[in-house]
Amino acid sequence: MTRENVLALLSGVLFGAGLAISGMIDPARVRAFLDVTGNWDPTLGFVMGGALLPMAVAWQVAKRLRKPLVSNDFHLPSTSDVDWRLISGAAIFGIGWGLAGICPGPGIAALAVQPMSALLFVLAMAAGMRLHSFIFSARSLSRA
């Protein structure tokens, strides 16, 4: 296993542990955060705050690095325009997130906690992703 894959695995393990400790694997708790005018549960706000702190520092450090520790280059998104795909995609994602209280990270991490339920969600998520690539690769083919 390369050093890159070892670090990615370590990152995934810590990420999954953080999701579990913070209660974000519980869809009911996530939905309670989104229910701002109901019985609001602010926990997800603390999770976001806690996660943003190390990352804000990390971006400052990254600016000063010529290259990452175990890779030859930074591989970061460079697009900057806010277009209809971004906004409608985020809106569709938000509707699904509100419906079940599950986003991709907790859905996959929950495979170890509620295997049957999580598997249904993850399989459906993969199908939704496939549908997207099917529609948009078909469209770009017909334009070509």
Next chain:
Amino acid sequence: MPGFPQAAPIEGLVGGLLIGLAAAIMLLGNGRIAGVSGLFARALAISPGKTPRQLAWAFIIGLPIGAGLVELVVGVNANFPTPAVLLIAGAVVGFGTQLGSGCTSGHGICGLSRLSKRSVFATLTFMSAGVITVTMMRLLGLSP
């Protein structure tokens, strides 16, 4: 927490810091964004891209390992919705995250902390859509 008896601010903050640390390892170690939806789609070869599939798999497999460890040590609460809601929400989340190029981790944690304009707009959009969905479901008397 006063006023919010169900909130878990300490667990939220500790778990959030772990999630941020995980994302920082991915950024400073591998030079990559810890975006779960993107890495999942890459692992399954649903989306094209330069990220090596092995690296994507390493991160994705780490998520349930980390959550499973926490489940073994302290236990994890998870109240999952019905199978029908899981299937619908999963497909909607999968489609939306691909169209919008990211989810709570990629846009909400990595992008926001980078002050990326796209991620700020995406996060505001999926948060709003989630709030509206949960609120409407409560007003209509629908539970997941």
